[in-house]
Amino acid sequence: MSGDGPAPALSLVVPVYNEEDNVAPLHAELGRIASDLARSYEIVFVNDGSRDRTLRRLEALAAADPHLRIVDLDGNFGEAAALSAGFAHARGAVIVTLDGDGQNDPADIPRLLARLEDGFDVVSGRRVERREAFVSRVLPSRIANWLIARATGVPVYDCGCGLKVYRREVVAGAQLPRGMNRFLPAILGVDPARVAEVPVQDRPRGGGRSHYGLERVFIVCRDLVALPLLVRRRPRSRALARALGTTGAALAGVGVVALVSALVRPATRGMALAGALATLCVAVTGRAIGHNLDRFVTAQEEGVFRVRRVV
Numbered sequence: 037m038s039g040d041g042p043a044p045a046l047s048l049v050v051p052v053y054n055e056e057d058n059v060a061p062l063h064a065e066l067g068r069i070a071s072d073l074a075r076s077y078e079i080v081f082v083n084d085g086s087r088d089r090t091l092r093r094l095e096a097l098a099a100a101d102p103h104l105r106i107v108d109l110d111g112n113f114g115e116a117a118a119l120s121a122g123f124a125h126a127r128g129a130v131i132v133t134l135d136g137d138g139q140n141d142p143a144d145i146p147r148l149l150a151r152l153e154d155g156f157d158v159v160s161g162r163r164v165e166r167r168e169a170f171v172s173r174v175l176p177s178r179i180a181n182w183l184i185a186r187a188t189g190v191p192v193y194d195c196g197c198g199l200k201v202y203r204r205e206v207v208a209g210a211q212l213p214r215g216m217n218r219f220l221p222a223i224l225g226v227d228p229a230r231v232a233e234v235p236v237q238d239r240p241r242g243g244g245r246s247h248y249g250l251e252r253v254f255i256v257c258r259d260l261v262a263l264p265l266l267v268r269r270r271p272r273s274r275a276l277a278r279a280l281g282t283t284g285a286a287l288a289g290v291g292v293v294a295l296v297s298a299l300v301r302p303a304t305r306g307m308a309l310a311g312a313l314a315t316l317c318v319a320v321t322g323r324a325i326g327h328n329l330d331r332f333v334t335a336q337e338e339g340v341f342r343v344r345r346v347v
Contacts, residue, residue: 044076047128048145051082051118052136056089062138063097063104069142070103073149079104081136082122085112098347106347116212117340119220123207125346131207135198144236148201151232157206158221160192161199161236180218180260187264188222192233195219199236213328213335215255219263261321262328 048066052059063079070077083091083106091108098104107125109118119133130152134140140161148159166174181193195218206224216223221231 042076043127043129044078045128045130046070046073046075046077046149047126047131048077048079049082049119049122049126049131049133050080050136051084051115051122051133052086052090052094053084053112053115053118054086054088054090055136056086056093058136058138059090059093060097062134062136062142063101065142066134067101067103069145073146077103078127080107080122080126081105082107082109082118082125084109084115084118095347108344108347110342110344113341114214116214116217119217120210120212121341121343123210125343126204129204131202131204133198133200133202139239140197140199141237141239144199144234145201148199148234148236151234152201152203154232155230156232157203157230158224158226159201159232159234160194160221161197162192162194162233163197163238164235166238180257183260184219184222184263187260189228190222190226190231191228192221192231194233195222197236211335211340213331213340215259216332218259222263223266258324259328262325262332266329266332 048070050062050066059081063081066079070079079101081094081104083094091106094104094106098106105125107121109121113121122133123131130149132145132148134142144161148161151159177194177196181195184195185191185193200220202221206221206226210224212220212223
């Protein structure tokens with residue numbers, strides 16, 4: 037399906053990377069659910085530079101299904117970029133996103149669509165009875181989601197759930213830097229009153245292996261510090277990035293001087309050392325916020341993906 041013809045009412049967007057064992061059963065499930073919805077639809081798989089047989093299997097499926105489109109990216113850009121590409125190529129007035137590993141259950145889609153029709157712009161799934169390691173995956177996720185909700189005011193407590201439904205205008209033009217998909221939908225700057233959450237099932241992974249590990253927790257914490265500014269001060273992000281970067285560098289210099297002073301002057305070592313460490317912490321935080329703001333603005337200006345072809 038090339039994308040010619042009238043736009044469908046519904047787009048089902050699935051980013052995939054090395055999911056050769058999962059694309060066929062997921063495609064079959066999506067086709068059954070979409071057919072029962074009695075509305076026009078398309079299924080958009082975004083191949084994020086897979087190195088296995090994912091693309092080959094998608095091409096075979098597309099040859100037999102006129103509803104299926106493939107957006108083949110020119111490299112591995114990450115899930116955030118793959119979602120951005122899916123948003124850009126989806127033609128439906130309503131866009132549904134799912135993970136490509138089979139853990140999101142397509143049978144939950146009708147309930148999310150029904151909730152959207154209650155007047156919301158975004159409906160996010162909230163996984164119940166998560167089938168993942170509690171210490172390394174579930175607990176850090178709950179902490180991060182609580183912090184995101186507190187920082188942005190958006191009432192979503194499972195940002196990591198890939199099953200979400202958006203009105204097209206909410207994601208139009210979205211260019212998400214690497215890793216920022218973890219903060220959907222908060223990073224879109226949506227009105228918190230127009231966001232809802234619906235309990236959904238969390239299934240075992242269909243095949244292959246997870247692409248995430250415990251190290252993601254630290255990356256989330258690093259990126260989280262910039263989120264409130266990204267949401268609330270979007271037009272001024274570039275100026276803020278430069279100001280915070282300069283301030284962070286200056287404070288780092290002050291912190292180093294104070295640290296050296298603390299080490300060579302024993303009489304004031306305790307207070308000076310504490311002050312030096314506090315200054316360095318503020319400097320590192322400022323630099324991290326400035327870096328992420330700059331990364332976000334650069335993504336909007338330059339884009340985050342390249343498309344090899346659309347099938």
